[in-house]
Amino acid sequence: MQFFDTMIARHSYRGEFEPNPIPREDLVKIVTAGIHAPSAGNQQSQRFYVVTDPALLAKIREIFQHPGVATAPALVLLVSKLLKFGENDSPFELQDYGAAAQNVLLAIADLGYSTVWTDGQTNFNKEFQEKIGSLLNLDEDATVRAVLPVGIPKTKGGQQLPRKPFDELVRFFE
Numbered sequence: 001m002q003f004f005d006t007m008i009a010r011h012s013y014r015g016e017f018e019p020n021p022i023p024r025e026d027l028v029k030i031v032t033a034g035i036h037a038p039s040a041g042n043q044q045s046q047r048f049y050v051v052t053d054p055a056l057l058a059k060i061r062e063i064f065q066h067p068g069v070a071t072a073p074a075l076v077l078l079v080s081k082l083l084k085f086g087e088n089d090s091p092f093e094l095q096d097y098g099a100a101a102q103n104v105l106l107a108i109a110d111l112g113y114s115t116v117w118t119d120g121q122t123n124f125n126k127e128f129q130e131k132i133g134s135l136l137n138l139d140e141d142a143t144v145r146a147v148l149p150v151g152i153p154k155t156k157g158g159q160q161l162p163r164k165p166f167d168e169l170v171r172f173f174e
């Protein structure tokens, strides 16, 4: 798809997925899109965990109950690392992760798959964070921000939600 077509076609999909496995090369393309996102100071604090292993999928499904996660043939976990930025802890891990997340979402849509950004259900969920951290043996400075279920949607025809009027969001000074 052309870039602007992909941007408009991308939408959140919260339903179940077909069981068709996703070719590894597509998963590589999806995370490569995330790698190419900009990051503060080019620190690249974003990490991507791709899960297709049935045993690990089952364990993640136990700790995050979600129709998409329960049926998707692949999960892409978006992880951020709190890296040092100069003297201070980087305040940019959320921005880095957000930029990477959008690239990943666009790549998923462009390849004809669906997903949803689950940040609201995972990012600040303490119980989920503790369980996923120990399941994946994450370093102290790493946080799973979102679990993206990826696959071919069972329910077709979804669309982006309507956006606010252009003039409410944009101002030209010309």
Ligand SMILES: Cc1cc2nc3c(=O)[nH]c(=O)nc-3n(C[C@H](O)[C@H](O)[C@H](O)COP(=O)(O)O)c2cc1C
Pocket: 010, 011, 012, 013, 014, 116, 117, 118, 119, 120, 121, 122, 159, 160, 161
């Ligand atoms: C930071 C962030 C967190 C989100 N968290 C969730 C979530 O926890 N669960 C969910 O179903 N959708 C979540 N979404 C998806 C939004 O609800 C969705 O993007 C928005 O309603 C617009 O719909 P669209 O993606 O179809 O355009 C999140 C999106 C963003 C950017």
